[in-house]
Amino acid sequence: MANIKSAQKRIATSEKKTQRNRMVKSEINTSIKKFKAAVSGREFDLADELLKVVFADLDSAATNNTMHKNKAARNKANLSKMLFAAKNKKK
Numbered sequence: 001m002a003n004i005k006s007a008q009k010r011i012a013t014s015e016k017k018t019q020r021n022r023m024v025k026s027e028i029n030t031s032i033k034k035f036k037a038a039v040s041g042r043e044f045d046l047a048d049e050l051l052k053v054v055f056a057d058l059d060s061a062a063t064n065n066t067m068h069k070n071k072a073a074r075n076k077a078n079l080s081k082m083l084f085a086a087k088n089k090k091k
Helices: 005-040 044-063 069-088
Strands: none
Touching: 005 044, 005 069, 044 069
């Protein structure tokens, strides 16, 4: 344990940030799982709505430095491709 008061404060703030980041990442993973379930279930209207939610979550995480902006962009691109491929496979 740190002896210096400022180091103790940094530990406390670091733990708060870690908890917040875990919560945000968990929310993103949950929304991605819901989206993938909708795509695999061929519920494309629901998948379109969930994709908007996932995009908002990813953009928010990238803006707040919870996730790197390039990782967020890569995830968005991959999820869009998944939905587009599933819709075209339907036809």
